[in-house]
Amino acid sequence: MTHLDADRRDPAHPAHAVDTSSPATGLTAAGVAERIARGQVNDVPVRSSRSLADIVRANVFTRFNAIIGVLWVIMLIVAPIQDSLFGFVILANTGIGIIQEWRAKKTLDSLALIGEVRPTVRRDGKPAEISTSEIVLDDVIEIGPGDKAVVDGVCVEADGLEIDESLLTGEADPVVKQPGDQVMSGSFVVAGGGAFRATKVGREAYAAQLAEEASRFTLVQSELRSGISTILKYVTWMMVPTAIGLILSQLLAKDNELDDSIARTVGGIVPMVPEGLVLLTSVAFAIGVVRLGRKQCLVQELPAIEGLARVDTVCLDKTGTLTEGGMDVTDLRLLDGADEGHVRAVLGALGASDPRPNASLQAIIDTYPVDGSAGAWRSTGALPFSSARKYSGATFDEGDGVSRTWLLGAPDVLLAEDDPALAETGRLNEQGLRVLLLARADRALDDPDLARGVTPTALVVLEQRLRPDAADTLRYFADQDVRAKVISGDNAVSVGAVAAKLGLSGATVDARRLPAEQEEMASALDEGTVFGRVTPQQKRDMVGALQSRGHTVAMTGDGVNDVLALKDADIGVAMGSGSEATRAVAQIVLLNNSFATLPSVVAEGRRVIGNITRVATLFLVKTVYSVLLAILVVCSQVEYPFLPRHLTLLSTLTIGVPAFFLALAPNKERARPHFVRRVMRYAIPGGVVAGxxxxxxxxxxxxxxxGPNALDAETSAATLTLFLISMWVLAIIARPYTWWRVLLVAAMGLGFVIVLAVPWLQDFFALKLVGVTMPWTAVGIAVAAAAVLELLWRWVGRRFPA
Incomplete structure (x- = not known):
């Protein structure tokens, strides 16, 4: 007796005052309403999204916002409004971050709704597709190949039902389920079909408990963002003691009023904070999500945008990726004098015996419907197709008192190596055609040696429909130096022919001859391009072997046999029309089922990584020169050379505005690792030279x-030098030049010239160049520093390549 049955016999159990469910009919409408009223609904955490309150909290309540907020309040009290401009910039930045992330959330939520799995439940004796959140306790849920169990339950019907629980238990072998057996949420069907009754829903389900933490919004977990967090940690360590020293030195500075000392202290602290860097990273990710959303690409984990840009090897499953899901029967070749009418009848009966046909069997069903002779046949047993077996079968009482077992599957699996039918199969495979063998077996369906000694009867020839965009996509990856590996369960020769039609060159390998040892398998994978007759476990092993050689691997697929490999790959990409299990484990789902969308994802990732690396260098050059200036001021016991308004102007023209454009610009540069090292190797020398x-x-x-106004003149000269050096840093970062990048740099320079030329702007920003000698001296020092910076960065690039 199951635990559920025990509950049903307990009159005190609140769920069973009235039993309104049976395996055949499911719950009644009254039973569903009763359970909803009791809260026994599949209320599960929402994946890939966070609330507006979480978004606001994450953007507003940050460490650096707190520091700058306190300084802003102080400046509002003791200084003119122009020295408080940095606070208004932070408010604008925070607002932009919230708005962009909210847009990304709405895009994710709408796409997730489009791609939402809708399981089939029985209610009032009729099957109905409902949202997973509408499942209630005791619902009877139908499952077939590729379906994932979304709640815990007990099997009530099984028709050759085999379930893979590897994602939960780590055991790769499918488990045969019989009525009364437990079905765990998170497992998925690999063969057969059946139904189970929900016994645990919502957060009580096993998979929901495991996934609640892992399924939360994952924006922060990426190499890029973790690198930025590391940088900010270093900045904090440098900033705190330097800021304390600056505060003491400015309060004790001679000939300086208290308000001016406070203003110059704040002016030294504020630019140490790279406040816009985190914002621009969030905005770049968020805009990437919105852009990909317009292409019907659901990014279930945001760092996948970044991850796919780092990929150097793409493993492709042929079916559903290079070819469309549908097939057409093009020929039927009889063997050993078989009767064509009888063969057609057998094929029609096999199709009718499988309630959940795959694409191959569906093509056979469409071509050979059940006719009058086979209509009276009675199926006494069925064996559903399995990717591990490579064949399906059924036993029929054909009406003449004889019971016969028929198998339909891969010829090279069912036939001996010397069978002449294999030669014919090979010739067809070389044309890129798929071939299935219809054979009669002399053993029972549950015999482990069922496939031995079968009698070949006919070859069913199917033509696969190539995706019109597959060739261009493969060409794109080749141009980007990303290797493509076709990994398929189909015949190797056939797969190789399909790949050749798409322009993919390289050796074709039968995976049954691949070594099992990881290092040897990795060597074979480096040499080959197309791999056929790959088992689901082998797909997983091949991903691991490639990763052992340091490759970053993306795996695409749509079938249940791809799940394990998708789970282990660095980036899993599933088709929207694929099985529920593949969509559940993939980081990226192509809802339009178009393989051609992948280049867009790669391009977005490269844009994010390349551009954030650029703007991070801009921000951190400012941080380094600000810390160095503060240290030099403390050691020299002089007034800090800048007021907050000066550095607000410099930051806006040389960092803030250009960084925004550079962060969102197209960037096809291949992503490279070691983000922190690549940024700091330029930021440190750049900041040191500028400071x-x-x-x-x-x-x-x-x-x-x-004289009395000397400090203002000194500040103006120092501002001119720092602006010119910062502009040269911007000019270097903006390379390679395009028309808009040149225009951007020129516009920022023009903005500073306007400030120096317009009297009221001179007064507003307290900038006025006095005399001729010192301004030109400032220019000369800036030019010399720019030359040193150019030579130094070129040397660093050669000496410490990324």
Missing amino acids: AATFVTYLVARQHYT
């Missing part, structure tokens, strides 16, 4: 200017 040159100008200006 040192600016401080030299400041010291020279202190010697040059005298």
Whole structure:
């Protein structure tokens, strides 16, 4: 007696005052309403999205926002409004971040709804597709090949039902289920069909308990964002002691009023914070989601955009990826004098015996419907197709008192190596055709040696429909130096012919001859391009072997036999029309079922990684020169050379505005690892040169200017030097130049010129170049520093390549 049965016999059990369910009819409408009223509904956590409150909280309540917020309040009290502009910039940045992330959330939620799995349940004796969130306790749920169990339950019907529980238990072998056996949520059907009754729903289900944490919004978990977190940690360590020293030095600075000392202290602290870097990273990811959403691409885990851009090997399942799901029967070749009418009858009966036919069998059903002679045949047993077996079968009482067992599957699996039918099969496979063998077996369906010694009867020839966009997509990956490996369960020769039609060159390998040892398998994978007769477990092993050689692997697929490999790959890509199990484990789902969408995903990833690397360098150059300037000021015991308004102007023109455009621009550069190292190798020397040159100008200006307004003149000269060096940094970061990049750099330079030329802007930003000698000296120092910076960055690029 099952636990569920025990519950039913307990009159105190609240769910069973009235038994309104049976395996055949399922729940009644009254039973469903009763359970909904009791809250026994499959209320599960929402994947890939977070609430508006979470988005606001994540963008507003940050460590650096808290620091800048306190400084902003201080400046609003003690200084003119122009020294508080940095606070308004932070408000704008935060608002932009919230809006973009909300747009991304709405896109994700709408796409997730489109791609939502709708299991079939029985209610009032009729099957109905419903949302997973509408399942209630005791619902009877029908399952077939590729379906995932979305709740825990007990099997009530089984027709050759085999379930893979590897994603939960780690055991790869399918488990045969009989009525009364437990069905765990998260497992999926690999063969046969049946139904089970829900015994645990919502957060009580096994898979929901495992997935609740893992399925939350995953924006922060990526190499890019973890690298930025590392950088911000280093910045904090540098900033805190430097800021304390700066505060003390400015409060004790001679000949300086308290308000001005506070303003210059804040002016030294604020630019140390790379406040826009996290914002632009979030915005770049969010806009990537929106762009891909327009192409019907559901990114279930946002770092997958970044991950696919790092991929150097794409493993493709032929069916559903290179070819369309449907097939057409093009020929029927009889063997050993078989009667064509009888063969057609057998094929029609085999089709009718399988309630959940795959694409091959559906083509046979369409071509050979059940005729009058086979209509009276009675099926006494059926063996559903399995990717591991490579064949299906059924036993029929054909009405003449004789019971016969028929198998339909791969000729090279069912026939001996010396069978002449294999030669004919080989010739057809070389044309890219798929061939199935119809054979009569002399053993029972449950005999482990069922496939031995079969009698070949006919070859069924099917033609696969090539995806019109597959060739262009493969060509794109080849141009981007991404290797494509076709991994299929079909005949190797046939798969190789299909790949050749699409322009994919390379050796074709029968996976049954692949070595089992990982290192040897990895060597074979490096040499081959097309692999046929691959078992589901082999697909998983092949992904692991490629990863052992340091490859970043993406796996595409749509069938249940792809699930294990999709789960283990660095990036799993599933087709929207694929099985529920593949969509559940994949990071990216192509809802339009178009393999041609993948280049768009790669392009988005490269745009995000390449552009954030660019703008991170801009932001961190500012952080480095700000920390260095503060240290030099503390050591020299002089006034800090800038007010907040000066650095707000510099940051806006040389970092903020250009970074926004650069972060969202197209970028086809291949993604490379070691984000932190690649950014810091340029940011540190750039910041050191900029900070040192600016401080030299400041010291020279202190010697040059005298009088009550000397500090303003000294600040203006130092600002000019820092602006020119920062512009040169921007000019380097903007390479390679395009018309709009040149225009962007020129516009930022023009903006500074306008500030210097318009009197009221001069007063607003406290900038006025006094005399001729010192401004030109400032320019000369900036030019020399820019030359040093150019040579230094070129040397770093050669000496420490990424």
